[in-house]
Amino acid sequence: MLEIRWHGRGGQGAVTSVELLALSAIEEGKYAQGFPSFGPERRGAPVTAFNRVDDKQIKIRSGIYHPDLVVVLDESLVALVDVAEGLKPAGILLVNTTKTLEQLKKDIRFEGKIATCDATGIAWKELGVPITNTTMLGALVKLTGAVKLESLDNPIKERFGRIAAKNLAAAKRAYDEVRIIN
Amino acid sequence: MTEKKWPETWQEINPGCMVFRPGSASEYHTGSWRAKRPIWENEKCIKCGVCYIYCPEGCVTETADGFFEANLDYCKGCGICAHECWPAAITMVNEEE
Amino acid sequence: MNTAMKNPKSIIENFELYAPKLVSKEEFFSPGHRACQGCGESLAIRLMCKALGKDTVITNATGCMEVISSLYPTTAWNLPWIHVAFPNAAAVGSGVEAGLTALRRKGKIADRRIKSVAIGGDGGTMDIGFQALSGAMERGHDMLYVCFDNEAYMNTGIQRSSGTPFLASTTTAPAGKKIPGNQVWKKNLAEIMVAHNVPYVATATPSYPIDFMNKVKKARKVKGPSYIHCFVTCPTGWRTPSETCIKLGRLALETGIFPLYEVEDGKYRLTVEVPEKRRPVQDYLKGQGRFRHLTPDQIQLIQERVDIEWETLMIKVRNSRSREELRAPRGK
């Protein structure tokens, strides 16, 4: 079972991302959960959201404390929140940033793999807005293989309608551009 | 006054205590509450119907010849009809009289 | 001697004199109900039902009228009737309306308009039921709400409500040695309903039965919310003789204490004229046990306040215009 924790700020679409990933996995016939950190969500405040993806039925309904992957939508959170908390040593920390490993290491205490992707840059180019949640989905798919990239198509189309194609293009670029930097 | 008729057993209670007999309150006769009763003097009556319209029981009815009378099964003897009657055609008299 | 004999002009014009004969003889509120002798509220219910006619569903708040009319296994009602609780008649009535509307639209019941009418006393409407009433009126349901205001919680034993008049003695605002009864002025719920933009708001009393019934008929026709504030006497709670039920309502009008008016689409209109020189409030207050303790100074205080309220209303009657009249002309 793959467990994922997302970090973002209220309004950045972390909750939408977990929903889209869960829907993509379920559409593939897999089992998945997508849920927010329970409670009121306030615009701008740091938020978390979670995914579980598995080939078997998922029974567990308690929180996720030791994720396999952490996704950080907003690089400013790295200095504010212990984004690597509980992350499995064999897990991956995925950050939307253009920073180098050295720069990131100032704030991050994690010895495992760190991946980066300039999702903000991609989103600006593809969407015209710095909303990175769908973009980062592409990066996530590349790193984990949680779902096939094309499985994002339907959920994103249903969710975004006319602007779905741009979101899919952004996800595809992130899929291609994401790199493990250590 | 009629006998109180309660359902004997819980099985006889309608679901939700619903009542499907509209107006069945009239099985209970409130006439026994009365200490005085209204008497109409038809010679004075102008057949306006004020006694009919103001009766809280709705127990004043028009007779075939256009005069009014109270159904004493229900009249509680409040005296409104007598008090409101313009030509003073109604008087309240003690029940015993 | 009744007031009509003394002052015939003040009451009913000749036209109205024989009007009772023209009223529908159908009774939807049966005798045998357990209301007190001379109960103004049960009379008002009886008249209201006549005016509403058979295509009506009544929702009744807990209170005297519910208790005296629905002793299982009997009912005084010849109309579909539902009682749920004390604070929620307006909400239940709104559900009745929504249910009937949906079922009619879906063809599950006959295609004809059934009016949802909710009723409650002053406590069940102005106090504990106020939130439900505000919501139901604000949401625009096709329903009529009638408040039967006898100015205290009579069902539970004459406790003070927000409908209780200034200085009246009740069991929770008694005329004590230090505090002489209710210390605040009566809440004006009709005005609050006007402020809800309810298309038809009226005040009424069964002492003017034709006026009351006409208002009920008018309210029934409104395709949307309507509200009638019906002033009813309570011989038990007011400590008045049962036969004075009608007279007291008339005096309330003639003194200006309870004016009869309607507000249609925002426009105020007096429906029963009051003599140029209103009777002193003293005429209404005297003979009521609940006001027996009043001193001349206190009566004067009431008189002054009634005068102000009256003038306030007259300003509205003179100056208010309907929304239709106020609508800016379109194009030129």
Next chain:
Amino acid sequence: MGKRVGMEVAIASAEAAALCRFDVAAVYPITPQSHVAEHLSDIVNDGRVDASFITVASEHSALSAAIGAAGTGARTVTATSSQGLLFMSEILPIASAMRLPIVMLIANRAVSGPINIWNDHSDIMPMRDTGWISFFADNGQEVVDMTIQAFKVGEDRRVMLPVNINMDGFQLTHMVEPIIMPDQEEVDRFLPSYVPYATLHPDKVVSMGTLGMPEIYAEAQKSKDVAIVNSIKVVREVWNEWEKQFGRKYEPIQSYQTEDADVVLVTMGSMGETAEIAVDELRKLGVKAGLLKIKLWRPFPFDELKKAVKGIKVLAVTDRACSFGGPGGPVFSEIRSALYDMPKRPKIVNYIIGLGGRDVQVEDFMEMTRKAAKGKLSEPYVFYGVRG
């Protein structure tokens, strides 16, 4: 046979109500039920169901309006949570006494104070004696299925009672997960259109909600009690029918690994599946653990419980609510009392867990089970994991 979709459970519950073609919804929003309210109004405003949605002014008005609508013969749904359910409490016993089959979706949440918006069962427990049939769902699929079943059970002429479906707030309501959504045609086949016992309509005049004098009040209460007690037969019937048509089995008490079990956990709601994992893990370690999941809370399934506990040495009952100053949690005291007459009954211990959104993990269930194995805890009921 239905369509497997990914859907948030709150939304799925509203979709299930839509499949039942409700006529009226009267709902007041409250966290964590609000997605149910929003989605019901979406469904109505998009014209997917021909219904009236009443944006009531309070929960008290929500249930009141639901009663008015149900009184006219409308298939009626409402939803609430926590303080909202408590605000409805005046009206809850009236809805059942009036025998109106309203369906209510409850997003279970803690009760103030301190104010807490997260999940436990302290909202429904004080309402257990109001005469509503109460289902508890483990997962989103059960929420959907139970919502549809609820209309059928409640509207059955032998029952005529309101039904609530309890789904844990956030843990279920805000969870996107796979759900098999039945087809409209399938639901139509399962759930016939509602034929009410009586309706508020001038064509057949009825008085509803009459006054019960002391001479008949007790008989009226007895008649309501018999109705809910007997409703378990209809619940079983409807669940059997469901299994036949949809292939998913429902039982008032669902047993997991109890055949040879010595110590058995008891749960209600979404923690049941987490507890199953704990049972599996304990079994790997050689502990004969098992689990009972209560799905039908009212009417309480006494017969099923007695059958389910045969041979079990210790029951570890978990409660997600307190009964302050009482004998332990409400589920615990219910079960202990239910088993009192059994000649050979298990020892019963009680854990109060998961209050106000406190997470309970697999390891916690394992530890509780191990500690319970002795058949006695340090206190009559233990607040598990509480600091101090």
